Amino acid sequence: MSLWLNAQLKKLLVNYGSHISVLVAVILFMHMLFNPSKQTGSKAGTDLHQQVSNRRRGSLEFLREAPILCFSGRSIMITIPYLTALTTYFSYGLLFVFGQLRDFFRKIIDWWSQSSLQGYAPICLGLEDFYVRRLYLRIQDCFNRPISSPPDAWIDVVERVSKDNNKTLQRTKNVSRCLNIGSYNYLGFAAADEYCTPRVIESLKRFSPSTCSARIDGGTTTLHTELEQCVASFVGKPACVVFGMGYATNSAVLPALIGKGGLIISDSLNHNSIVNGARGTGATVRVFQHNIPSHLEKVLREQIADGQPRTHRPWKKIIVLVEGIYSMEGELCQLPEIVAVCKKYKAYVYLDEAHSIGAIGKTGRGVCELLGVDTAVVDVMMGTFTKSFGSCGGYIAGSEELIQYLKYTCPAHLYATSISPPAAQQIISSIKVILGEDGSNRGAQKLARIRENSNFFRSELQKMGFEVLGDNDSPVMPIMLYNPSKIPAFSRECLKRNVAVVTVAFPATPLLLARARICISAAHTREDLVKALEVRVLSCSY
Numbered sequence: 001m002s003l004w005l006n007a008q009l010k011k012l013l014v015n016y017g018s019h020i021s022v023l024v025a026v027i028l029f030m031h032m033l034f035n036p037s038k039q040t041g042s043k044a045g046t047d048l049h050q051q052v053s054n055r056r057r058g059s060l061e062f063l064r065e066a067p068i069l070c071f072s073g074r075s076i077m078i079t080i081p082y083l084t085a086l087t088t089y090f091s092y093g094l095l096f097v098f099g100q101l102r103d104f105f106r107k108i109i110d111w112w113s114q115s116s117l118q119g120y121a122p123i124c125l126g127l128e129d130f131y132v133r134r135l136y137l138r139i140q141d142c143f144n145r146p147i148s149s150p151p152d153a154w155i156d157v158v159e160r161v162s163k164d165n166n167k168t169l170q171r172t173k174n175v176s177r178c179l180n181i182g183s184y185n186y187l188g189f190a191a192a193d194e195y196c197t198p199r200v201i202e203s204l205k206r207f208s209p210s211t212c213s214a215r216i217d218g219g220t221t222t223l224h225t226e227l228e229q230c231v232a233s234f235v236g237k238p239a240c241v242v243f244g245m246g247y248a249t250n251s252a253v254l255p256a257l258i259g260k261g262g263l264i265i266s267d268s269l270n271h272n273s274i275v276n277g278a279r280g281t282g283a284t285v286r287v288f289q290h291n292i293p294s295h296l297e298k299v300l301r302e303q304i305a306d307g308q309p310r311t312h313r314p315w316k317k318i319i320v321l322v323e324g325i326y327s328m329e330g331e332l333c334q335l336p337e338i339v340a341v342c343k344k345y346k347a348y349v350y351l352d353e354a355h356s357i358g359a360i361g362k363t364g365r366g367v368c369e370l371l372g373v374d375t376a377v378v379d380v381m382m383g384t385f386t387k388s389f390g391s392c393g394g395y396i397a398g399s400e401e402l403i404q405y406l407k408y409t410c411p412a413h414l415y416a417t418s419i420s421p422p423a424a425q426q427i428i429s430s431i432k433v434i435l436g437e438d439g440s441n442r443g444a445q446k447l448a449r450i451r452e453n454s455n456f457f458r459s460e461l462q463k464m465g466f467e468v469l470g471d472n473d474s475p476v477m478p479i480m481l482y483n484p485s486k487i488p489a490f491s492r493e494c495l496k497r498n499v500a501v502v503t504v505a506f507p508a509t510p511l512l513l514a515r516a517r518i519c520i521s522a523a524h525t526r527e528d529l530v531k532a533l534e535v536r537v538l539s540c541s542y
Contacts, residue, residue, distance in 0.1 A: 080482070080512060088483045088512050095484065099134030131507075135484070137166055142491040142503055148175055151183035152191035153523035157500055178495065181518050181532055182502035186359040186475050187446045188523030189390030189430045195438045196390070196429035200422045207421035215407075219418035227424045228395075234431050235357065235365060235383070236375035237397035239404075243412045244419040246354060246384030249394030251277040252412035254321075256405075257350075257380070258283045261308060261316040265299055265347070267291065269326050274352060278321065284309065290329075293337035296320065300345045318347040319380075324356030324367035328509060328517065330470025330477050332356075335373050348379040358388025360473050364434045364447050370473065391426040393419040450475055450522040457520055457529050464536070469515075478504075478515040479536075487514055497535045 122129075141160060149156040157176045160169040189196060203223060213219035224242065232240035243249045254277030258264060262283035266274060269290045278285050286303060289295040300318070307313050320342050322333050335351070342349045353366045361369030366383070368375050375381065380398050385391040396406060407413055434443035454475045461468045467480040481487060484505065491503045505514040520529075 084482050085512060088514075091484050092511065095135055095138075099130060102134065103130070139488040139491075140166060141169060142488050145495075145500070146171060147500075150191045151180060151185050152188070153180055153185075153521060153525070153528055154178065155180040155183075155500060157495065176495065176498055178498045178500040179528055179532055179535075180500050181520065181524075182500050183521070184355070184387040184519055185390065185521045185523060186388045186450055186519070187364075187390070187430070187434070188521055189388070189426070189433075191390075191523065193390075193429075193433070195433055195440075195442075196426055199429045200425050203425035204422045209422065210420055211418045213417065214415055215413050215418045221418075221421055221424075223421050223424040223428070224418060227419075227428055230428050230431055231395050232397055234435070235353075235381055235397045236368070237381060237399075239400045239402075240395050240397040241403050241406055241410075241413060242393055242395045242419055242424070244393050244416055245412070246386050246392070246394035247273045248412045248416065249382055249384065249396060250274050250352065251280065252416075253382070253396055253406060253410055254278055254350075255280045255282075256410040257281075258317060258319055261313075263303055263315040263318045264321060265296065265303070265318065266321040267323065267326075269329060270321055270323060271327060271352065271354070274321050274323075284315075291326070291331060291334050293334050293341050296338060297341045297345070300341065300347060304345060318345070319350050320347050321350045322352070324351060324353040325360070325474050325476055327355050327476060328478060328504065328515075330474045330517075332360075332371070332471045332474060333367055335367055335371050335378075339373060339377050343377065349377070350380040351378050351382065353381060353383040354394075355387055355476060357383040358430075358434065359450060359475050362447070364388065364443070385423070385427045389427045389430045391423045391430070393423060393427070446522040450520065453522065453524050453526075453529060454520045456526075457518070457533070460529075460533050461536070464533070466536070475520040477518045477520070479518060481514045481516060482512060484514060490516055494535055499532055499535045 124132075141162065145160070146158040147155045148158055155178055157178045159172045159174040159176060161172055162169050183190065185191075207221055207223065211219040211221065215224070227242055228240045231242065232238065243252070250271070250273035254264075254274070258281050260282040262281070264278045264281065264283050264285045266278055266285060266287055267290055268287045284303075286299055288299045300320075303318075304315070308315060320338065322335070322338055324333055324335075325331070326333070333351070339349055341347075351367070356370075357366040358364045360366060363369065367373070368378060368381075380396060380402065382394065382396050384394040386393070396403070429438075432438050433440075434447070436443050451473055454477070455472055458468055458470070458472065458474075458477050461477065461479065469478045469480070470476060481490060481503070487503045487505055491501060494501045502517045502519075503514070504517050509515060518532075
């Protein structure tokens with residue numbers, strides 16, 4: 001019997017040694033929380049976590065003093081209370097331990113029942129598979145919720161049920177009418193529009209749902225040409241090229257812009273599409289602390305001094321990657337300072353305006369307009385049409401030389417099917433509404449409303465004591481939840497009260513920084529926002 005136990009223990013150590021080491025590291029970190037170093041820090045230009053609820057103060061006030069924490073190699077200047085960090089790590093640790101125990105007994109049952117893969121290796125293996133099976137599946141009803149209506153201010157959410165402890169979910173015929181504060185429908189163009197919709201329908205009749213061809217073959221219509229001219233004029237660049245998918249715009253364009261011998265310096269909180277695009281370039285990739293121009297300058301200076309790895313030759317080119325609004329933080333890019341640093345060291349600026357174009361600025365022209373940055377000093381401007389314009393796809397705007405080069409080198413332009421003609425017409429029409437070329441002032445009203453709604457909602461959340469990330473004017477406002485147990489509780493309680501929210505956790509965020517991400521729309525009325533605020537209070541009280 002002892003030999004059998006020793007054998008099983010050896011198997012456990014071999015198969016789960018790395019997992020056990022992670023658990024030990026978690027325990028050591030908990031110990032360190034009670035013996036912290038006296039670190040302090042701040043990030044210029046932001047005022048995160050300034051509102052703290054009075055009801056949370058009390059005898060545990062000393063536990064609120066927290067160090068600056070770094071997660072996954074990302075320097076995130078967010079202060080986290082000791083008690084919050086401790087309970088969050090404890091919750092993850094508990095889930096981890098119980099998950100490992102379940103896997104251990106599962107292996108014994110499989111061995112006893114002679115269950116095997118007949119010589120095949122498991123197709124899903126590793127910590128990611130464990131995380132999905134033992135943590136994500138417990139709360140998967142909070143994600144991928146199907147809807148049966150346009151993603152307007154109010155949406156119809158299809159109800160789902162599970163008969164196998166949340167392993168699978170079946171749709172029902174029941175729907176809940178919910179207030180939508182999770183979609184990227186910033187200007188309200190996702191719903192039927194009196195100017196856009198008739199023109200989209202007409203384009204569908206004239207062309208087709210798809211071009212069934214790549215742009216370089218037979219996939220370029222008059223709408224595509226008009227769209228590129230329209231977008232270039234809107235963002236203030238000489239030329240533009242459009243793609244059928246926003247994610248692919250970053251991931252496919254970056255490898256065409258830079259390769260081996262080049263240097264990419266990326267913000268530590270850039271979107272996954274930028275991260276994957278940078279990895280696929282073959283260039284050397286370095287990261288600077290999120291939205292901190294001084295650290296960007298330090299990295300640039302060090303890398304220019306060192307040169308390429310091994311040879312120390314000068315870099316062929318240097319590109320700095322930033323976002324206009326960071327989608328998980330709601331923060332505005334410190335663009336004027338970053339541009340100044342890049343020009344000082346002769347580095348190109350690549351600006352991703354997926355969440356900022358159309359949503360901020362007096363005329364909706366994004367972070368450059370809002371912060372007073374001349375678009376001529378931004379070398380590559382990227383954006384998507386899925387947020388403010390109620391369509392799909394993405395664009396790259398820049399010099400004539402750059403755009404011509406991308407049209408004949410970028411795989412997303414050479415091989416992918418071009419953007420759908422009705423989708424292209426939707427973008428053209430929505431830009432005309434924003435600019436007032438539809439003969440009305442609805443565009444200006446939408447821009448004023450989203451700015452007013454965003455600032456009102458952020459201000460009220462802070463007054464209530466919620467920890468809200470981001471800057472004023474940003475329609476993206478994450479509410480920090482921290483503990484994994486709060487993710488399903490918050491999401492489910494909001495749904496019960498007919499409010500649809502998006503919750504985000506690891507691996508989309510660092511382990512400790514789970515959150516609910518609120519996206520405000522110009523389609524929301526003041527009554528809608530007040531209802532959402534009331535539900536927030538009730539959900540958190542629960």
